[in-house]
Amino acid sequence: QDADGNYKMEPYMSLGYELFTWNNGVHNKIFTFKDDVTILLGNHKITAGLSLERQLANNAYMRNGTMYYRYRSLDEFLSAAMPESFAITYGWNGNKSPNAQVAFKQYAFYMQDEWNINNKLKLTYGVRFDDLVFDDDDIATNNAIMAYSFRNGEKIDTGLWPKNRIQISPRIGFVWDIKGDKSMKLRGGTGFFQGRLPLVYFTNMPTNSGMVQNSVQFKTTYNNGVPTGAYDQRLENFIGGMMTNVDDAIAKLGLPTAITEDKHVAGATMSGVDRNFKMPQVWKTSVAFDYQLPTSFPFSATAEFMYQKTIYGVMVDNINISDDTSNWERFRGADNRLIYPAGNGAINAGKNAPVLTNTSKGWGYTANVTLNMTPAKNLDIMAAYTHTESKEVSGLPGSDPLSTWQGMITVDGPNFGTAQRSQYVVPDKVIASLNYIIPFKFNGLTDEMQFNLFYTGYSPYGNSYCYTNDMNGDGINNDLMYIPRDDSEISFVSQADAKAFWKYVEQDNYLKNHKGEYAEAYAARAPWVHRFDLQWLQNFKFNIGQTSHTIQLSVNVMNIGNMLNSSWGIAKTSSVCSNSTRILKYEGKDENNVPTFSMWKNSNGEYASQSYDYNYNYDQCWKLQFGVRYIF
Numbered sequence: 001q002d003a004d005g006n007y008k009m010e011p012y013m014s015l016g017y018e019l020f021t022w023n024n025g026v027h028n029k030i031f032t033f034k035d036d037v038t039i040l041l042g043n044h045k046i047t048a049g050l051s052l053e054r055q056l057a058n059n060a061y062m063r064n065g066t067m068y069y070r071y072r073s074l075d076e077f078l079s080a081a082m083p084e085s086f087a088i089t090y091g092w093n094g095n096k097s098p099n100a101q102v103a104f105k106q107y108a109f110y111m112q113d114e115w116n117i118n119n120k121l122k123l124t125y126g127v128r129f130d131d132l133v134f135d136d137d138d139i140a141t142n143n144a145i146m147a148y149s150f151r152n153g154e155k156i157d158t159g160l161w162p163k164n165r166i167q168i169s170p171r172i173g174f175v176w177d178i179k180g181d182k183s184m185k186l187r188g189g190t191g192f193f194q195g196r197l198p199l200v201y202f203t204n205m206p207t208n209s210g211m212v213q214n215s216v217q218f219k220t221t222y223n224n225g226v227p228t229g230a231y232d233q234r235l236e237n238f239i240g241g242m243m244t245n246v247d248d249a250i251a252k253l254g255l256p257t258a259i260t261e262d263k264h265v266a267g268a269t270m271s272g273v274d275r276n277f278k279m280p281q282v283w284k285t286s287v288a289f290d291y292q293l294p295t296s297f298p299f300s301a302t303a304e305f306m307y308q309k310t311i312y313g314v315m316v317d318n319i320n321i322s323d324d325t326s327n328w329e330r331f332r333g334a335d336n337r338l339i340y341p342a343g344n345g346a347i348n349a350g351k352n353a354p355v356l357t358n359t360s361k362g363w364g365y366t367a368n369v370t371l372n373m374t375p376a377k378n379l380d381i382m383a384a385y386t387h388t389e390s391k392e393v394s395g396l397p398g399s400d401p402l403s404t405w406q407g408m409i410t411v412d413g414p415n416f417g418t419a420q421r422s423q424y425v426v427p428d429k430v431i432a433s434l435n436y437i438i439p440f441k442f443n444g445l446t447d448e449m450q451f452n453l454f455y456t457g458y459s460p461y462g463n464s465y466c467y468t469n470d471m472n473g474d475g476i477n478n479d480l481m482y483i484p485r486d487d488s489e490i491s492f493v494s495q496a497d498a499k500a501f502w503k504y505v506e507q508d509n510y511l512k513n514h515k516g517e518y519a520e521a522y523a524a525r526a527p528w529v530h531r532f533d534l535q536w537l538q539n540f541k542f543n544i545g546q547t548s549h550t551i552q553l554s555v556n557v558m559n560i561g562n563m564l565n566s567s568w569g570i571a572k573t574s575s576v577c578s579n580s581t582r583i584l585k586y587e588g589k590d591e592n593n594v595p596t597f598s599m600w601k602n603s604n605g606e607y608a609s610q611s612y613d614y615n616y617n618y619d620q621c622w623k624l625q626f627g628v629r630y631i632f
Helices: 074-078 199-208 233-238 246-253 401-406 495-507 560-564
Strands: 025-041 044-060 068-070 085-091 100-116 121-135 165-177 184-194 213-223 226-231 281-292 299-318 354-359 363-376 379-392 428-439 446-458 529-544 547-558 584-589 595-599 623-631
Touching: 044 199, 085 233, 085 246, 100 199, 199 354, 199 401, 213 233, 233 246, 299 379, 299 401, 354 401, 495 595, 529 560, 547 560
Parallel strands: none
Antiparallel strands: 025 044, 044 100, 068 085, 085 213, 100 121, 121 165, 165 184, 184 281, 213 226, 281 299, 299 354, 299 363, 363 379, 379 428, 428 446, 446 529, 529 547, 547 623, 584 595
């Protein structure tokens, strides 16, 4: 408790088995059959084939499978007082290892022709047909969930997987040897390509349906950290001591052990998969140019560009959130984002209905230039630069649909998100390598000494400038910040906060160059990291009989620059100095819906003044590795 008597949940002490890995496992069984036929007809090479893949994905996840008890204090725990909360998860019908699974068959037919038009030009074109057939026998309809109506009257039937749908993927590519001597090549192609299903999200539907296992929580009610006096009366069963046997707890609490139609229950989260869901599919187009430069030594250059457009992307849509915002209020001013009504815009209060579905939003491209040369004997040099951009609605981090949906970083809430920079993209990257071999013989044993130096330069991650709390009222603290042009577009609680904010903005490259815009997710890039790795190899070769043997010694100095200077080769982070770029707190709005903000301060009461700083840790420091390898 704090000085005012409010209960504080942190720091805390944890004992016993942790909550998430008990009976947590994924098992996949895959059967594949494929048969191809190739026919040569003059300058045509025609290939046709059939394939069948049967896959079964089994996922077990029993959060709280060993039960958990939470007490307000160590004293209450030691004195066997009533816990303030309790949770348990167990399988129906005494099943100790309940699991959810999805099974499907993928039938495919494909045909391709490689046409050598002449000795300079080859054309490859073809088409692929895929049909996905799900097995509904492993799942069941929860009638309590089916009774709910969501946005536009939509329903969730946990007993049905997506419908069968044939997807067509045409493709065409070419290689043109411009001069016929392989010194200058132009190559490229365009076509539709399919990806794999995110099966862990599929298994969330039966898991969260309550038809596989039962999850129960008993809680105490709080208001701003202070108990209201209301609590689940079943917590009184544990006065005098906790129970550690799951079966004993089920019996004492009178919890149901079997699922019947008259006992179907809809939980707070009702997960589903869109009946019209299609396999992930993108349209890719690429072009590349390979050129052997007319130099006295081997020197090649390659330039390549690839563009990708999403046809069927994957996203999570919470269909319990209304899409009719015509009667919702908005903030007034340059930042006029939505203001959610009471209940976070939910159609059914206290419920979430995350549904896995498709989206056509998203695109990306990659441009690359690579140079390879051997300017002297035994010396190889390579250098490459890659620029990448990728926009998507969600990268689907994690394995739970609700947390994935809540983790989306947006302006108006996850259901109104647009295609934004992927959290996994590295916009710019430079790599280079130098390899030098020194012939070195001694008494017929040693063969060669080799040195390798490898360089990587890139921005390691992107930040998202968000508010520290929930501004739009959707119940999620992932609201992207509006970057004001000047004082006329933002109000602070004090002049000191305003001064600190503008001082911070002017030292931050992203903020000062995007005034008058909403911050984009993952777009504020961290400073570049320049890393060098050095390798030394020495081979000792000898023969035993007719067999050649090699003993190779190696020394690797990883991140050798950091060995010379502690600030070289390591990334700067925003977590140590700018609250992970969450620098503004929403303090409320006036009667005209004009918002007011304050500037974040650290634990010492100081305003953030820089975006990034070093946070030294073992993972980034230099490392030395010795190796011995026997080759025969």
